[in-house]
Amino acid sequence: MVKSTRLALAVLSGLLAFPALAQDAPQLTIYTYDGFAAEWGPGPQLKAGFEAICGGCTVEWIAADSSIGTLRRAQLEGDTTEADIILGLDTAVAGEARETGLFADHGLELTDLALPGAWTDEQFVPFDYAHFAMMYDTDTMETPPTSFEELIALPDEIKITIQDPRSATPGFGLVLWIKAAYGDRAAEIWQGLKPHILTVTRDWSESYDLFLSGEADMTLSYTTSPSYHIIEDGDETIKAALFTEGHYPQIEVAGILKSSDQPELARQFLEYLLSSDAQNTISHTNWMFPVTDLGDAQDPAFATLPQPKKTLGFTDEEIAANRQAWIDEMLAAIQ
Numbered sequence: 001m002v003k004s005t006r007l008a009l010a011v012l013s014g015l016l017a018f019p020a021l022a023q024d025a026p027q028l029t030i031y032t033y034d035g036f037a038a039e040w041g042p043g044p045q046l047k048a049g050f051e052a053i054c055g056g057c058t059v060e061w062i063a064a065d066s067s068i069g070t071l072r073r074a075q076l077e078g079d080t081t082e083a084d085i086i087l088g089l090d091t092a093v094a095g096e097a098r099e100t101g102l103f104a105d106h107g108l109e110l111t112d113l114a115l116p117g118a119w120t121d122e123q124f125v126p127f128d129y130a131h132f133a134m135m136y137d138t139d140t141m142e143t144p145p146t147s148f149e150e151l152i153a154l155p156d157e158i159k160i161t162i163q164d165p166r167s168a169t170p171g172f173g174l175v176l177w178i179k180a181a182y183g184d185r186a187a188e189i190w191q192g193l194k195p196h197i198l199t200v201t202r203d204w205s206e207s208y209d210l211f212l213s214g215e216a217d218m219t220l221s222y223t224t225s226p227s228y229h230i231i232e233d234g235d236e237t238i239k240a241a242l243f244t245e246g247h248y249p250q251i252e253v254a255g256i257l258k259s260s261d262q263p264e265l266a267r268q269f270l271e272y273l274l275s276s277d278a279q280n281t282i283s284h285t286n287w288m289f290p291v292t293d294l295g296d297a298q299d300p301a302f303a304t305l306p307q308p309k310k311t312l313g314f315t316d317e318e319i320a321a322n323r324q325a326w327i328d329e330m331l332a333a334i335q
Contacts (some may be wrong), residue, residue, distance in 0.1 A: 025057060028050075028054075028059050028084050028262055030084065030269075031086045032067070032070060032087045033064060033070065035205070035286075036061075036063070037061035042282045042286050046273075049272070054269075065167075065203065067088040067093070067169055070083075070087075074086055074257065075100055083260075084256065084261070084266045085256055085257065086255055087252075088252055088254070090251060091316075092172055092319060093169065094121065094123075094124050097123075097255065098124075098316070102257050102259070103258065106270055112292070112293075113291050114290065114293050124253035125270045125273065126251050126252065127252055127253065127274070128252050128279075128283065128286055129251040129288060130223050131222065131248065131311065133221060134151070134160065134218045134220060134241045136217065136218050136238075137239075138237045138238075138239060144239070146241065146243060147243045147245055148178065148245065152189070152193060152196070156195040159198035159216045159218075160193070160197055160218045161210045161215075162200055162201075162207060163202070163220060164202055168203050173220075174220050176312075176319070179314075179326050181246060181248075182245070186326070190334055194333065207219050207220060208225075223242075223307065224288050225240065226239055231284070242306055243308075245312075246310030246312045247311065249313070256270065274292055289302065
């Protein structure tokens with residue numbers, strides 16, 4: 001009877017302990033855009049990979065419809081936000097994000113990164129990159145334009161799809177690209193593009209789908225986009241048109257929020273993002289270049305992708321001072 005009582009108490013104690021252990025497991029909450037957290041995106045594999053090495057933690061992705069949306073949500077929530085990390089902002093909005101005062105220094109030694117330029121940012125850690133480019137299909141466009149001016153000179157029935165710079169980072173990237181390449185002539189370039197613009201979509205996927213379905217001849221995407229078609233579909237007809245005026249890069253970043261109650265775990269996750277396993281996962285699910293040299297682990301298809309001879313750019317200060325004016329200039333020119 002005594003043994004039975006002791007056994008019952010032991011079993012009961014064990015059952016009560018499980019919820020406590022689950023509650024004690026540290027949780028890392030990461031705000032990101034929906035494509036990153038999707039079943040087919042990098043999120044699920046990165047979650048599994050980090051949970052396998054973090055000593056019992058759990059990773060929770062909370063997705064917004066865009067990377068800009070993740071920043072806006074964190075701004076509204078302030079110190080009450082659940083997020084420990086925001087992942088998926090890019091260098092075009094990093095300056096604005098930094099000005100919110102929400103982000104802590106990451107404290108990592110970021111050396112030997114494979115990026116178009118040196119990296120000195122103390123708040124944000126890069127995890128992938130590519131240059132913006134206009135995509136075309138060799139089955140329907142044998143000779144693509146080699147500049148925006150050549151694109152403008154094509155017959156008006158040649159149509160392109162682009163994204164809204166107010167809701168999509170590629171859309172704003174195009175604004176920066178044209179402004180960096182043409183300066184005071186940017187409005188003229190936008191006016192020339194107007195007859196070719198089939199539609200301006202809210203997000204990237206809608207624009208790209210219209211291109212793949214044959215509704216548009218070209219679409220705004222990335223120099224790395226052909227890698228998906230080569231690796232997943234065995235299709236080498238989708239290519240990026242390289243422009244002689246140069247291309248603007250998108251470098252995606254992640255940052256730790258000052259309000260995080262798991263700052264050390266968050267820092268460990270940012271370190272993990274730069275590991276070869278995580279970088280390989282990201283490049284083969286987000287279809288961007290890794291920010292570290294993967295050597296033989298990188299699919300050879302990435303090495304076949306042509307790279308721009310010239311990389312364009314603005315400083316954070318230039319973007320912050322002119323962001324709205326440049327967007328307004330674009331919208332006025334195409335409406």
